[in-house]
Amino acid sequence: MRTIIVFFIFIVELFASNTPFDLYKKEGEIKGHTLLIIGGIHGDEPGGYFAPAFLEKYYKIKSGNLWIIPNLNTDSIMADNRGIYGDMNRKFSSVDKNDNDFETVTKIKKIILDKKVDLILNLHDGHGFYRNKYENAIFNPNAWGQATIIDQEKINGLEKFGNLDELANKVTSILNNDSLFQEYHSFGVKNTETKFKDEQMQLSLTYFAVTNNKPAMAIETSKNITELTYKVIYQLKSIEEFMKIMDIKFERDFDINNYEQVKNKIYDFGKVTINNNISFDLTDIKSNMRFVPLKKNDNKFDFTHSLARVKNSDNKYEIYIGNIKVCDLYPQIFDLSTTKEKIKILIDGKELETSFANIVDIKNDFKILKSDFRVNIIGFSKNGVDSEDDILIKKSDIQDNYSIDNSNNKYRVEFYKDGKFYGMIILNFIADKK
Ligand SMILES: [Zn+2]
Incomplete structure (x- = not known):
């Protein structure tokens, strides 16, 4: 055989x-x-x-x-x-x-x-x-x-x-x-x-x-x-x-x-959107990203750059812009589900609604408002907390090495329900222009 x-x-x-x-x-x-x-x-x-x-x-x-x-x-x-x-x-x-x-x-x-x-x-x-x-x-x-x-x-x-x-x-x-x-x-x-x-x-x-x-x-x-x-x-x-x-x-x-x-x-490499529920900016992306919630097969990658391609090699997805490898994505396999539901986030004191695969800009702090999703802010943890919503969080509360970009400004928030992955939002901390 x-x-x-x-x-x-x-x-x-x-x-x-x-x-x-x-x-x-x-x-x-x-x-x-x-x-x-x-x-x-x-x-x-x-x-x-x-x-x-x-x-x-x-x-x-x-x-x-x-x-x-x-x-x-x-x-x-x-x-x-x-x-x-x-x-x-x-x-x-x-x-x-x-x-x-x-x-x-x-x-x-x-x-x-x-x-x-x-x-x-x-x-x-x-x-x-x-x-x-x-x-x-x-x-x-x-x-x-x-x-x-x-x-x-x-x-x-x-x-x-x-x-x-x-x-x-x-x-x-x-x-x-x-x-x-x-x-x-x-x-x-x-x-x-x-x-x-x-x-x-x-x-x-x-x-x-x-x-x-x-x-x-x-x-x-x-x-x-x-x-x-x-x-x-x-x-x-x-x-x-x-x-x-x-x-x-x-x-x-x-x-x-x-x-x-x-x-x-x-060197503006544009964006990748994966399965319509994850989106990463490729320009300053780190060369490795681990535990990315993907399906076992048939993951759909959409790029904005015409030289972007993805190569699936044994345990990872390699993303290229022309001859430049910009990132290795290591998947964590989940069943996916979709929803039209939006996520409510309090950003710098103002409430905002967003769908998955979006990037939101934050100056100081944010709070993911309670919903029936289990929330996982990658790089943040608090003892005894399973779903990381309803907590006011500053950039300094998240560990730098979990950022997705080399400048340590962008972080992942993932949303789950009944063991299924629904989508991701990127939190982008921008310098406060005074
Ligand atoms: Zn030639």
């Missing part, structure tokens, strides 16, 4: 498909061209997926269309690996039906060939810094970083966006004349002359597109730039220039040259 189970798992592993990617269509009210952005074909190139995730979250499209896939190679992104099922960008000439990337590659090919799509950008972080003359082992013609990569000069006979070389040079020169963080971050245009010179690239996504008369190129920031914010800014600036050329009008409410502003947005 045991052997059969192992064998079964082996089969499942062998034919497991890459986790599906997401396609976000941002379409303006005024019709126009469609730019398709593909991020995350290589899982260890974070500039290539945090930039499109950023686009998805912070850009508004007024005219024309921006289609965004932030996470093409989802499983490899979580693993921070170029391709855990092999190099996906070498599977566009042919892909085996049993390949774990088969479904992903088949699906993305269809999207690339969609009649609406006018231009495709495939985002990467490449090695070194591309230069057309050899300078040293890092700055040379064989490097891929800080370059717009084209497979050929133009797509013959295609008027709209068919002159790849001209487009790439235009965007690159604007980028270089704008403010680079370092002079050596300057961009180049690399023509791989794929048809004649590069057998490997003949298997790639952009070459598949170009040979199907779809203008496509790659934007590569450098793996040698370790600061993610720089890479994201460079990728975004390139994409913005392409949008301008395509007359796609966009709005954003931040300054793209403001490093701190962009960085704060990149």
Whole structure:
């Protein structure tokens, strides 16, 4: 029996498909061209997926269309690996039906060939810094970083966006004349002359597109730039220039040259809601959370960040934002129940009603008002008390190490009835602004 189970798992592993990617269509009210952005074909190139995730979250499209896939190679992104099922960008000439990337590659090919799509950008972080003359082992013609990569000069006979070389040079020169963080971050245009010179690239996504008369190129920031914010800014600036050329009008409410502003947005990981009755802010969350009341199976995770994924591994749930693991959740198994009933809390002297999976802000103190739930404030205990309601509590009454965030401001309150878990509320202690 045991052997059969192992064998079964082996089969499942062998034919497991890459986790599906997401396609976000941002379409303006005024019709126009469609730019398709593909991020995350290589899982260890974070500039290539945090930039499109950023686009998805912070850009508004007024005219024309921006289609965004932030996470093409989802499983490899979580693993921070170029391709855990092999190099996906070498599977566009042919892909085996049993390949774990088969479904992903088949699906993305269809999207690339969609009649609406006018231009495709495939985002990467490449090695070194591309230069057309050899300078040293890092700055040379064989490097891929800080370059717009084209497979050929133009797509013959295609008027709209068919002159790849001209487009790439235009965007690159604007980028270089704008403010680079370092002079050596300057961009180049690399023509791989794929048809004649590069057998490997003949298997790639952009070459598949170009040979199907779809203008496509790659934007590569450098793996040698370790600061993610720089890479994201460079990728975004390139994409913005392409949008301008395509007359796609966009709005954003931040300054793209403001490093701190962009960085704060990149590292805002948003929220997770679990089973509609628990909600955590992921930005400052501690790396481990124990005794989280979950079901045995079929727990439902909803995220606000497009690169968020959850991986269930033996005794825990790993939450990722791109290649960054933000938290391990260790469950305590409960039967769940739901209710429309609200919870009444006295906060800083005022009564407030809230439903589960909410965060409430507290300046000084709070008291959970009595109901028929058993209340458990994690990190608080009082001798002889089973249900921790009807007690006025200050932040200093709760032990710091039970907070869910690194800043020790957020704490869990859990509600139970007849042995079933109903929901959680997060108490957020905020500094009193006087
Ligand atoms: Zn790559």
